[in-house]
Amino acid sequence: MKTRHFRDLLVWQKSMALASSIYTLTDRFPKREVFGLSAQMRRCAVSVPSNIAEGHGRLSDRNLAVFPGHARGSLFELESQTELAIRLGFADAAVGREVLVHINEVARMLNAFLAKVQCNGSTAAGI
Secondary structure: OOOOOHHHOHHHHHHHHHHHHHHHHHHOOOHHHOOOHHHHHHHHHHHHHHHHHHHHHOOOHHHHHHHHHHHHHHHHHHHHHHHHHHHOOOOOHHHHHHHHHHHHHHHHHHHHHHHHHHHHOOOOOOO
């Protein structure tokens, strides 16, 4: 059964929280990175909930699966970029690891969401 609104999706809610944490994390990056890694991480982080919402708003089951797939791709980019930020010393290692845990949580949720959509073509309210 399809949810009424993308805001009801737990995966969207968690990805919005992740995007907020990425903004907080990148605020502490060196100013020289404002147009570099910081901007790229922010774009990827915003892309995740945006693609979930866009896919939910499409009227076909095929698109419902395509856009969360794009979200997953952006999430994996963000994981790599977060790892790089830790290695370069732009992010505190402990804070960076917390962000990586959050990224992995959203990835698991997206995988479950995609499996559900591909299995029956509908959006589960709890995912």
